Amino acid sequence: MKIGIDLGGTTVGIGVVDENYKIVAETEMRTADCKTPDELASIVLEGTRKLIESNHIDQKDITFIGMGCPGEIDTEKGIAVAADNLPIEKSPFAKLLTETFGAPARLDNDANCAAWGEHMAGVSKGYKNIVTVTLGTGIGGGIIVDGKLLHGKENHAGEIGHMVIDIHGKRCGCGRIGCWETMASTRALIKEVEHQARYAPNSRLGKLIAANGGHANGKTLFIAMSEEDNMARSIFNDWIRALEVGMWNVINIFRPDMIVISGGISNEGETLLAPLRNAVGKCSTLIRAGRLGGNAGLIGAAALDEMVI
């Protein structure tokens, strides 16, 4: 039995995973109010301890603990170095977990864990070269080359959301101009929906946003499209075009066996994938939605010991 931990800025998910990468027990703890690295560590350790105890698991049966963290990771030392939305300061999670629960532990970043989860137990199982594109607030990347995660120097590889596709475009949070995620992330789409709807408050989109307190979310556009709103369709088409440009960049650079689309918006399934595949056109790279949904990171973390380093 293994433990997978998926640390995020709002919650941490902790799960017991069996030898077939099924989650047999899980728990979630809030991390959003954490103020110090010590507090965060004790939430993770206490949550894990309670999960083990409440499921009557013998600690000796735990063969591995894997953890996915946002931000900068030192995978070799098992240290979470820093993160934007969490009190992480060179937090030695691998050491803490091993000392507390007596099992070997590994850390990797959250996007890599999600990619690894889909590779070990999800849609990209059996393929060796895969790029996972996670659409959310930004665009995250998990790159698998020859069956191994590509970490790059200081674990900085995979920042595909900061690939510039519009040299004259909008300023990105990273300081560069025209990064892919400024145009093609879920957040970019939602912002564009809100912006465009201001010009057409009486459109279906405008009314949906008004009914939602003036804000769009990841579903607003898709609801309007299902009701055949032309403005919604037009915003969606522009977004697909930006998504496609970055997808082809990834294809031209890696020509992977598969690109896996993950993140909440991938739940839209073929509504998203069919137009995206159509925009990409003829290509030997498969384009698929992730199969593990929000569990990919947790399962991938629990499977980190399967990766030869």
Added chain:
Amino acid sequence: MKIGIDLGGTTVGIGVVDENYKIVAETEMRTADCKTPDELASIVLEGTRKLIESNHIDQKDITFIGMGCPGEIDTEKGIAVAADNLPIEKSPFAKLLTETFGAPARLDNDANCAAWGEHMAGVSKGYKNIVTVTLGTGIGGGIIVDGKLLHGKENHAGEIGHMVIDIHGKRCGCGRIGCWETMASTRALIKEVEHQARYAPNSRLGKLIAANGGHANGKTLFIAMSEEDNMARSIFNDWIRALEVGMWNVINIFRPDMIVISGGISNEGETLLAPLRNAVGKCSTLIRAGRLGGNAGLIGAAALDEMVI
């Protein structure tokens, strides 16, 4: 002793390479007038035979023959599938070379061979993750991950010149819009020099171009810059900016140990590299010019047998 063959649209270079990857004998044959695959094959085979004979080499001492080809390659079968500027039609070069000279043979594409040459015997020796950027008519890429060339599906990886950096930019020969090579290749620079100089025929740049029959070449801009021509400096700065954007894309995706700049323009050395490093800014990825110059492809071809597949 090994044979390295570097097939190009104008000439084919063939060399005998010793165990330290020094070229101990070489020859060059013209390929530009070749009309048929058979004719091309006989030029390659005849050239190799003559090189061996004229240097009194015993065929038994040849342990390996490697060949770099432009266009599409089937590395597994050792077949050159197709190329834009050469009569290649599923040409089985590996088989032909082995049958003729009795040594095992391998094929790879020319950009990969150049990257491999620099890795085995040049500037990136000792590093494991390297992206080689070849600036010329287009921008070619050779990607080494964990000490192995990244081929991708159907050997289509490494097309970094067709990474879009300007979604509203110029149409590229590949059919996409705003590919990196439309802005940052040596050809793009030369075209821009010619275009801008038309507006200022009395500038230093304008006069250099007029003196050269109305055309710029890869050195024109650098001559004008050395004479402190401001227009030349301004064109160069814009080009460096486009180059830097793509370089950072490569860095954000791979965070390699090193980016190797190759192609004729890399002979400009620090005149090119210092402003490029300055534009890239603080970064853990080293940026270096190739050390083997035009021999990188030939040497890399001869070293293809050193790559574990």
